[in-house]
Amino acid sequence: MAAPALLLCARCDAWRLLMPNFDDPDDVFFMHLALHQAAQAYSQAEVPVGAVLVSQGRVVGQGYNQTRSLPDPSAHAEIQALRQAALTLGNFRLPGSCLYVTVEPCAMCLGALMHARVERVVFGAFEPKAGRLCSHPWPDDPAFNHRIRITAGVCEPLARQLMQQFFQARRRAATPGLVGFRAND
Numbered sequence: 365m366a367a368p369a370l371l372l373c374a375r376c377d378a379w380r381l382l383m384p385n386f387d388d389p390d391d392v393f394f395m396h397l398a399l400h401q402a403a404q405a406y407s408q409a410e411v412p413v414g415a416v417l418v419s420q421g422r423v424v425g426q427g428y429n430q431t432r433s434l435p436d437p438s439a440h441a442e443i444q445a446l447r448q449a450a451l452t453l454g455n456f457r458l459p460g461s462c463l464y465v466t467v468e469p470c471a472m473c474l475g476a477l478m479h480a481r482v483e484r485v486v487f488g489a490f491e492p493k494a495g496r497l498c499s500h501p502w503p504d505d506p507a508f509n510h511r512i513r514i515t516a517g518v519c520e521p522l523a524r525q526l527m528q529q530f531f532q533a534r535r536r537a538a539t540p541g542l543v544g545f546r547a548n549d
């Protein structure tokens with residue numbers, strides 16, 4: 365599946381023209397990079413989620429969902445970006461960093477973000493079934509001794525459209541009885 369990578373930015377700019385104060389310009393910039401990562405996943409028939417990890421104003425890690433192609437159930441975009449950032453910085457703790465991810469993180473990824481001491485998470489589309497930051501919040505659980513600042517809904521229309529487009533295409537391509545295709549994985 366070919367992803368409309370260049371179109372993403374043009375659409376996002378159009379969205380910003382409609383709502384000029386909607387997002388912080390830096391958040392939009394880094395979310396663009398995460399959306400391009402998501403487009404990479406899309407082009408490889410992976411659920412299109414992308415992430416970049418920013419530390420002191422520069423990208424130190426990036427990644428996209430690769431659970432099927434690796435195959436690795438933990439290869440969510442957030443985990444890929446965290447792994448690369450930890451290698452880049454030579455530290456498994458990433459204090460002061462910010463993760464940009466196109467879709468609200470799941471339980472596994474939130475756990476990893478907590479362990480890494482990521483300071484802030486900015487996400488695009490809400491994940492009403494499995495999202496653990498806002499949809500089914502965990503961050504206030506007293507078991508966690510770290511707090512993450514959250515910004516939700518940056519470039520949300522693009523991130524959501526990319527997911528919807530992917531699952532619509534996959535449903536069209538799926539043949540009845542085909543094992544291994546689920547709408548929510």
Ligand SMILES: [Zn+2]
Nearest residue numbers: 440469470473
């Ligand atoms: Zn996840």
